[in-house]
Amino acid sequence: MTKDSTAAKQLKATASDVAKRAGVSKWTVSRAFTPGASVSDKAQKKVLAAAAELGYRPNLLARSLTKKSTHIVGVAIDELKNPHSMKMLDAATKELQARGYMALLLNITEGENYQAVMAMADQLQVDGILFLGNILTDELFAVAHTMHHIPFVQVCRNNSDEREIEVVNVDGFNAGREIAALLLAEGYQRFGYLKGPDSETSQLMRLEGYCERLNEAGFQLETLLIAGHYDRKLAYDTLLNYLQTTPPEERVEAMFCENDILALGALEALRSLDMQHSMAIVGFDDIDEADSATWQLTTFSQQLGKLMTEALNRLIDNEIDEQGDWRKGELKVRRSHLKSS
Structure with a gap:
């Protein structure tokens, strides 16, 4: 040659x-x-x-541009170390691929340059942006709002009424009520809640539903702990400090944790003091480790496949099903919420 x-x-x-x-x-x-x-x-x-x-x-991209559609959707996500974030990403990319679309991953981890990341999506002329982040900051919202020609749907988090953004989220209020009802049925009388970031609870509505059901039964939330971040080690430290500084007779009997990462950290804190089953622990998200024989964590599944289908119906097809099954989720009852025998 x-x-x-x-x-x-x-x-x-x-x-x-x-x-x-x-x-x-x-x-x-x-x-x-x-x-x-x-x-x-x-x-x-x-x-x-x-x-x-x-x-x-x-060149499919060049051909798509001439048709005003690239078949690329930007997937904005943070907390990539969080197993639930990875489950969301997995569900989103599978649904996109099934529809003949590709995902452009936009890492919006706190502290990163949102403007540059979103500008890249804009320049590639994505057909829409699927927001899977834990918190839609004011800065990121402002950037997204300037891209008014690109559809934007937020999944698994609510927004304030002032933000005109499509939201697809499980009914967290009712989920909180279901979890409170489960714990009340076990006969617990002293209840706590472990948060991640100290942000508005209206983003999730889990705490509001939990407290309402407790109040209906004549009880109230006695302890609100704040880990500061969705971090297993921080949850471990937070509950460990609570256990070491609170007399046994004043401790709560049941703790609803805002997500499974926090719940696993709480379970580790109890185990470190040889206090397994001395406090009921319930999580939220149903990550893979929740079902392990080690933890048997009672939790709430958001049924991400259904959420992503609804989100992409809105983003791509402009079709909305306000009262679909995607809002319900499912309580996964295992053993971490049970009283010790």
Whole structure:
């Protein structure tokens, strides 16, 4: 093989190259790679054979841009160390791929340059943005709001009424009520709640529903602990400090943790003091580790597949089902909430 032919091999083949090799027009090449386009079987076979010889692949992105749709959706996510975030990402990408879309991952971890990340999505002309982050900060909201031509749907978190953004979230208020009812049925009388960030609880509504059901039964929330972040070690330290500084007769009997990461940290704190089952622990999210024989964590599944289907129905098809099953979720009853025998 000559030096010239080697160089030619290394150059990416174009539609014009294929057209020349197949003896057809450039537009025939384009139609041959477009599903449903009008092209004869004979011409299509010649084009495909020439393309195979030259190693030609059509530029789908360029073609999509001419049709005003890239079939790319930006997936904005933070807390990538959180197993629930990874479950959300898995559910989102599977649903997107099933619809013939690709995901552009936008890491919006706290402290990163939101402007640069979102500008990249804008420049690539994504068809929409799926927001899976834990907190939609004022800064990030302001950036997203400037991209008014791009649809934006937030999943698994609520927003204040002033923010005109589509939200797809499980009914956290009712989920909190279900968890309170479960603990009341076990006969507990002293109740606590362990938060992650000290942010507005209206983003989730779990605490509000939990407290309302307790109040209806004649009880109240006695202890509110704040870990400061959705971090297992911080949850461990927070509950450990509570256990070490609170007399046994004043401790709560049941603790609802805002998510499973916090719940696992709380269970580890109890185990470190050899106090397993001295306090009921309930989580939220149903991450994979929740079902392990080690923890048997009672928790609440948000049924992410249903949430992502609804979110993408809104984002891509502009179809909304306000009262669908995606709002319900499912209580997963295991053993961490039970009284010690």
